[in-house]
Amino acid sequence: MKRFVLILGLCFFTIFTLLPIVLMIFLSFSEDMDFLLGGDLSLTFRNYRDILFSEEVSFGRYIINSLIVSGLSACLSLLLSLPSAYAFSRFASPFLSRFIFLFLLITMFPPISTVGFLFQVFSALGIINTYLSLIVTHTAWSLPLGVWVMYAYTEKIPKDIDRSALIDGAGLFRTMFYIILPLSKPALASAYILLFLYSFNEFLFAYMFTVDESTRTVPVGVALFEGLYGQIPWGYIMASASLSVLPVMIGVLFLQKYIIGGLTKGSVR
Amino acid sequence: MRMFYILNLPAFIIVSLVILLPILGTFAISLFRVVTFSEPSFVGISNYLRLFSDEAFINSVLFTMKFVFFSVSAEIFLGILLALIINEKIPLRGLFRGVVLLPWVIPSVVSGRVWEIMFNYSYGFLNFIAEIVAGLRINWLGTELGAFLSLVIADVWRTVPFVALIILAGLQSIPDEIYDQSKIDGAGPLSRFFFITLPMIDVFILTALIFRTVDALRVFDIVFVLTGGGPSGSTTPLTFYAYKYYLSGDFGYGSAVSVILFLLTLVVSLFLFRIVGMR
Secondary structure, eight states, X not given: OHHHHHXXXXXXXXXXXXXXXXXXXXXXXBSSSGGGGTOOOOBOSHHHHHHHHSSSOOHHHHHHHHHHXXXXXXXXXXXXHHHHHHHHHHTOOHHHHTTHHHHHHHHTSOTHXXXXXXXXXXXXXXXXTSHHHHHHHHHHHHHHHHHHHHHHHHTTSOHHHHHHHHHTTOOHHHHIIIIIHHHTHHHHHHHHHHHHHXXXXXXXXXXXXXXXXXXXXXXXXXXXXXXXXXXXXXXXXXXXXXXHHHHHHHHHHHHHHHHHHHHHHHHOO | OHHHHHHHHHHHHHHIIIIIHHHHHHHHHTTEEOOTTSOOEEOTTHHHHHHHTOHHHHHHHHHHHHHHHHHHXXXXXXXXXXXXXXXXXXXXXXXXXXXXXXXXXXXXHHHHHHHHHHHOTTTOHHHHHHHHHHSOOOOTTTSHXXXXXXXXXXXXXXXXXHHHHHHHHHHHTSOHHHHHHHHHTTOOHHHHIIIXXXXXXXXXXXXXXXXXXXXXXTOOHHHHHHTTXXXXXXXXXXXXXXXHHHHTTOHHHHHHHHHHHHHHHHHHHHHHHHHHHHO
């Protein structure tokens, strides 16, 4: 009885999860939509070739933009969150340690509440439609997540290790970078993946602060496809959607442990 | 002590400049009449007064609440089920955990696109099935109820894995001995779930509830892709309503909507945090 219910649940979640993804990949390889109306299915690589290499669709450019923005903002965010995480794990009084919840609270704010002002400021500074505007916002919004994940890990590193380094006269920043940093490699990996994913998936800022293909990121490209043509180019949309999911899917299947580890250690006490 | 402040300075500065200051700034803008090509003029709270007589705004508030209620309830329910399944010793558990995690890590815009093709009237996969099974086609995205359900389903698909992960952490914190003891005492699987499992993971469920509620309150991406706020504005959450005014250049009014959303989020999250704190 229990086995039966379990198998039923397994089937339900597998189908529910995979059906849309399989359909997406299928459509990205099909010439047209005819087979969904009872026609024949013809497979092709044309959609991928077109979106990556043709003149009119600059999806290749979007991928490069996304990699630059996500790569840099995840780096910056990690770099900035490390001192905070270290401070919370070593120098916080019981009262101050509560403030880590404030970090968490901040990520819950609706980003739209900052867009009105940021857009005006960025326009005035002339950095609308630059990588800078996206890197700055993505770094700030992913920072609390970075602090949270790194704090959960650095707190577990025995405090005697860095205390003795400090006593030996290593200095605070050398202790942090030469002792704590190498020790927290696994946490750095999972934190980096999570921060990268946040920036790679982020849409609102990426959409509001970009104007043309020179800075648009992957999600913006995927969302705006139909504006370019009269008829909705499903093949292109699904090919670009599949491409944007590919690195993430590979990453998750291989690094599932890191991500689950990083999250369960981080978000739940 | 001083170290604490020095080390936190970099994070504090960037979070203040990019998140906290803009929230205050948005509040300031909401007190002005800002229209493209003219000088901003101070109008006090008149943008807020305008909100109360704006029927579309009221509808947007109602839609947001309805959306949060239905999607979050479904997510918590399915999330508990999924967590119970992936906590069992099933074959290929690692692979299955990886697979069910997928919807949560793919870009939300992409999940919107994928569900757009699922719900599409003529090509949609769901209508493909509906035609075979019942011989009819459902206008998912063109009717108010259909569009609402589409958004809820797409959002549930995307976020159930997240809820399941948090609850899984809770399930793993329950020591096995408790179950062994209750089995000896003759408790069935259902009573074990309701009287042992559920009370022991309530904090985890509440945590998932907080995260999901505040996140559903600011839903934007899937609405942008899937329904565009329609049909006839019936699926316009507050974020999307504010965005529409930003787009038309009316930053004052859009900011007022954003401020209301911010206050709503703040009140809801503080309220939920309090409940967790009482546990």
